[in-house]
Amino acid sequence: MDVEQVYKALTIAGSDSGGGAGIQADLKTFQMLEVYGMSAITAVTAQNTLGVHGIYDIPLEGIERQIEAVLTDIGVDALKTGMLSQPEVIELVADLVSKYKLEKLVIDPVMIAKGGANLLAASAQDALRRRLLPLAALVTPNIPEAEVILGMEISSLESMKEAAVRMVEQFGARAAIVKGGHRTGDPTDVLYDGKQFHLMTSERYPTRHTHGTGCTFAAAITAELAKGKSLIEAVHTAKQFITLAIQHELGIGNGHGPTNHWAYWREKHNLSQLGGAAKEQGQL
Numbered sequence: 001m002d003v004e005q006v007y008k009a010l011t012i013a014g015s016d017s018g019g020g021a022g023i024q025a026d027l028k029t030f031q032m033l034e035v036y037g038m039s040a041i042t043a044v045t046a047q048n049t050l051g052v053h054g055i056y057d058i059p060l061e062g063i064e065r066q067i068e069a070v071l072t073d074i075g076v077d078a079l080k081t082g083m084l085s086q087p088e089v090i091e092l093v094a095d096l097v098s099k100y101k102l103e104k105l106v107i108d109p110v111m112i113a114k115g116g117a118n119l120l121a122a123s124a125q126d127a128l129r130r131r132l133l134p135l136a137a138l139v140t141p142n143i144p145e146a147e148v149i150l151g152m153e154i155s156s157l158e159s160m161k162e163a164a165v166r167m168v169e170q171f172g173a174r175a176a177i178v179k180g181g182h183r184t185g186d187p188t189d190v191l192y193d194g195k196q197f198h199l200m201t202s203e204r205y206p207t208r209h210t211h212g213t214g215c216t217f218a219a220a221i222t223a224e225l226a227k228g229k230s231l232i233e234a235v236h237t238a239k240q241f242i243t244l245a246i247q248h249e250l251g252i253g254n255g256h257g258p259t260n261h262w263a264y265w266r267e268k269h270n271l272s273q274l275g276g277a278a279k280e281q282g283q284l
């Protein structure tokens with residue numbers, strides 16, 4: 001029987017005890033896209049679907065050792081960053097990405113959780129712009145994050161395009177995708193790859209269960225890049241992955257619940273979907 005190659009991806013991010021965002025969302029996504037997932041935890045959050053109840057930063061040395069342990073033995077085909085919390089963590093990640101010449105770096109510039117908790121110190125914004133963006137193969141801001149990074153208002157498709165171009169031309173990312181989840185109507189994400197725009201629109205599902213959508217989307221892109229897919233192919237697969245994950249919400253928790261990380265795999269294998277949406281529609 002044929003045996004296929006194993007591809008490896010690393011996430012450097014915060015832990016979400018509720019399992020819907022952060023490290024947990026990333027590892028679930030890597031697994032469902034058949035990529036071997038590894039993690040370096042930057043902060044532990046006590047979190048559920050109702051909000052963030054505590055944040056406990058991991059000492060810098062502990063973060064460095066996790067990343068070095070993975071890189072010096074197992075190696076990575078692609079990596080992503082999520083919640084980096086403090087400016088020193090950004091400096092450390094930038095140093096290690098340069099030291100190990102890691103090319104396939106996806107930066108999800110996580111700043112604020114859906115419930116409003118701050119996941120990136122204000123003092124870290126400058127380090128993010130100065131140190132991390134120039135190393136990014138792709139940066140994946142939502143609209144409020146792009147507004148903070150660029151100091152501009154984004155209220156139209158045209159300004160989303162301008163924001164994506166500025167991430168590349170002014171801050172040195174090789175590509176940028178500005179996500180449209182925070183606008184009304186069917187969400188359009190704007191990708192600028194340094195040469196041209198690619199617009200991706202999906203149906204908007206009217207659900208409150210969108211906790212961790214950004215993490216899941218960026219993790220899916222990272223997994224596909226790890227397999228050697230082109231940026232455009234990776235983003236298209238990730239868009240399908242996140243759209244199905246939102247469509248087939250699990251209906252877990254009393255607040256903003258997680259997305260369904262099984263949905264893409266189950267659709268691909270022609271299996272019926274798991275979850276709360278089916279229950280509400282009377283199918284269970």
Ligand SMILES: Nc1ncnc2c1ncn2[C@@H]1O[C@H](COP(=O)(O)OP(=O)(O)OP(=O)(O)O)[C@@H](O)[C@H]1O
Binds near residue numbers: 203
């Ligand atoms: N209700 C929805 N229906 C369909 N697609 C959505 C919906 N909300 C967001 N998306 C899509 O999900 C992806 C993630 O976008 P979003 O803007 O929600 O990220 P985010 O704000 O960084 O997420 P988070 O901070 O919760 O992790 C994008 O492709 C976006 O278009």
Ligand SMILES: Cc1ncc(CO)c(N)n1
Binds near residue numbers: 022023
């Ligand atoms: C740990 C963590 N990372 C990222 C987000 C953003 O969704 C979150 N809520 N929690």
